Amino acid sequence: MLMKKIILIPDSFKGTLSSMQICGIWSAKVQEYFPECQIISIPIADGGEGTVDCFLTALGGKKIKTFVKNPYFEEIESFYGLLNDGKTAVIEMAACAGLPLVENRKNPCCTTTYGVGQLILDAAQQGAGKIIIGLGGSSTNDGGCGAASAAGIQFYNKAGEIFIPVGGTLHEIERISFEKCNPLLNGIEIITMCDIDNPMYGPNGAAYVFAPQKGADPKAVDFLDGGLRHLAGILERDLHLNISQIPGTGAAGAMGAGMVAFFHSQLRMGIETILDTVHFSQILSDADMIFTGEGKFDRQSLHGKAVIGIAKRAKEKNIPVIVLAGGVEEDIDAAYEMGVSAVFSINRLPQKFSVSRYKSVENITAAFENILRLIKSLK
């Protein structure tokens, strides 16, 4: 059987294979078995590290390099993606505010998202009318005040001085002024990719849930949570923005909140952002088959975002969706109702994960290859 157009849109297999890797492996195999087939590779990004590369793989474009501030206000070379339409930029905050960048200086009381604001401005200057910001992997807890400062928003302290708040100085904010906000941002649509539901502060908020892994001890966590609470109070009092309980505002050291408050951004599921940006419903309409997958396919996947999100859109157009997974639980039959055509495990041998994880590349290659072989053998 011939295949004319195949869409490869895998999620990462957490801990073993990135979505980019999987697209590479699958794509090579499709070329081997169906050399005439059009292949559309859409590695699923989660907003964290690698998000720009995922979008560039899916849609083409270039990586723009530019110097901005790192989490400690030091100049570093960072990057963002400008997609082939020339109008859409993709930024991953990890590229200038990421945890790996602080190495052994982890301290969310001192770190800034200033560079993210600089990247946003740079993209705007390049003519991007739409900017996608991926949250994730941050070293910060500044509620996006650093990025806002870079964009010209001014934070005043009690003494009436302008300063750039970091996690540890959020409580010093007395007043926020949008007056000098950079006009480059006017009319630009900013979309924030955010897959987590945490509110800005409180027991499930940014500080309590995520600051410890960024280097905060329990005392610092309390302090950071207080700072975010204070920021939320100012936003509500002066700007009438009651956003602190919106799911996702607690993402990336409350960068979610900052994106909403300072950049008028919406918070969107990563997968929805990707599917919209690649015009998924359009490109799938003449596809012969869609391949997706994730590390583990279980009941949670049915409530999950990526695979089922894809399947639902494919079902409308009656396009087969084949799922490959590192593990497939038994109770996933409902997936078939949601647009999933078939689910395959990549485990070639009966081995436990501690053994098989080192064979992920071989296993996913062989499993995928044999599916293609099966299809090809059909008349």
Next chain:
Amino acid sequence: MLMKKIILIPDSFKGTLSSMQICGIWSAKVQEYFPECQIISIPIADGGEGTVDCFLTALGGKKIKTFVKNPYFEEIESFYGLLNDGKTAVIEMAACAGLPLVENRKNPCCTTTYGVGQLILDAAQQGAGKIIIGLGGSSTNDGGCGAASAAGIQFYNKAGEIFIPVGGTLHEIERISFEKCNPLLNGIEIITMCDIDNPMYGPNGAAYVFAPQKGADPKAVDFLDGGLRHLAGILERDLHLNISQIPGTGAAGAMGAGMVAFFHSQLRMGIETILDTVHFSQILSDADMIFTGEGKFDRQSLHGKAVIGIAKRAKEKNIPVIVLAGGVEEDIDAAYEMGVSAVFSINRLPQKFSVSRYKSVENITAAFENILRLIKSLK
């Protein structure tokens, strides 16, 4: 995609699933997904217990019950299969000479294959022109002399007395007479299914390799080997039959040798016997797909009998062959050249065999079902 005719021809998954079970599971799933599809189920038999049922499943027919001697010359109800063509009978020697029948009386010095000869005669009396004998699972080491006696062949001792040799009395044979051989056997083709290569006697022979598991201690093993060696000598001296080194003559307590010497039977691979009997090359010609499988698919499988035997015949007619296995090793690419279209593992989760073996039914069901789902989803 529609399927009009599917052939299911799995080998057993040793230790977890019989080929009959697998055919049952797969067949139900094909009916579910392709209700109009013609299904041909051919569970692969290895000659041992279950062989008659396998043939009856594949070709239809009836089980004939009859009373014959058990390994201790006691009357028991046994059976054989008479296939729907009315001309072919299938006998498994385990049905009257099997190890489970002796329970706690394991002793290959005393046990007989007499009942097997009785079953052969009964089948001949029913009009069978072709009799297939499955070796395997025997409790005996009599070189088939019991079966021969039942067929009228006479064994004389030094005193000139006729006796029925058992493993422990083979060395008493002085002369063998075919004079009173039952004329019912004239012109009947007897085919012996035999998948092992052992010679009649010697270090790789019937006694040394298999008698211990039938209850022989080392001394008895020596004695039994000597008995077989004596029998081979008589066959050579008086009948000019030099068969002791033919691969397979050591099967089932040298029943392989007896079948050749006393019943003029050929020893054939089980899979070849099955494929010929079901007229495989004929029935596959209009099949859409063949499903087969075995417990482990590895380099040995490539030199093996069942799956590759099937694939080679299918390749001639360009029919897709899909293999399912409990484990698939990496170095099996040569199988693709031999007619295998695709190989799938049944492991749904990364689990070691000691865990997954208890999920064999669920796993093989789910893996097979998803292959059908994939096929069905194709346009």
